[in-house]
Amino acid sequence: MKFDDQITKIKPLLLFISNSNEMGYNMSLTPKASLSDGFLDLVLVPELTFSEKIKLGLSVLRNKIHSFKKAQHTLIRDLEMEMPDKIFLDIQIDGEYYNLKTNTIKVGILESGLTVITP
Numbered sequence: 001m002k003f004d005d006q007i008t009k010i011k012p013l014l015l016f017i018s019n020s021n022e023m024g025y026n027m028s029l030t031p032k033a034s035l036s037d038g039f040l041d042l043v044l045v046p047e048l049t050f051s052e053k054i055k056l057g058l059s060v061l062r063n064k065i066h067s068f069k070k071a072q073h074t075l076i077r078d079l080e081m082e083m084p085d086k087i088f089l090d091i092q093i094d095g096e097y098y099n100l101k102t103n104t105i106k107v108g109i110l111e112s113g114l115t116v117i118t119p
Contacts, residue, residue, distance in 0.1 A: 001015075001081045001082075002079070002080040002081075003042070003074075003076045003077075003078065003079040004074075004076060004077075010044065010046075012045055012046055012047070013045050013047050013048055013053075014044070014045040015044055015045075015081075016029045016030070016042070016043040016044075016045075017040050017041070017043075017079065017107055018030045018040065018041050018043075019033060019034075019035055019039075019040050019041070020033055021033040023095075024095060026063075027060055027061060028060070028063050028065070029043045029060060029065050029071075030065075030073070031063045031064075032066075037075075038077070038109060038111065039075040039077060040075070040076050040077070040078075040079070040107065040108075040109060041073065041074075041075060041076075042073070042074045042075070042076050042079065043065070043071055043073050044072045044074075045070060045071050045072075046070055048070065052070065055068060056070075056071070077109055078106070078107065078108030078109065079105075079107045079108070080104070081104065081105045081106075081107075082103060082104045083103045083104075086103045087103060088100060088101055088102070088103070089102065089103060091105070
């Protein structure tokens with residue numbers, strides 16, 4: 001994984017990238033995320049024991065992921081990820097499942113990428 005000019009080898013239980021503070025159903029892994037700050041919020045959770053997974057789930061349901069110490073939160077502008085031991089990647093984008101025919105992903109911010117016109 002590469003972001004902020006750093007290359008890191010990881011094998012997380014969960015890698016979550018968001019620009020919003022809600023996933024749906026009033027749950028959030030990034031409750032302090034902002035749509036207008038110019039950053040993506042990256043949450044990395046390492047492999048966990050069963051009891052730690054229960055604690056993580058409760059933290060997410062209460063929107064207190066920041067209290068779960070093993071969840072690492074970072075603000076990023078872009079990210080490149082490669083999984084050399086994979087051919088295809090199973091990912092979720094905006095709540096929809098995708099099986100990508102690649103082992104690399106690039107995610108980033110498009111500055112002023114959306115113009116909204118209101119009456």
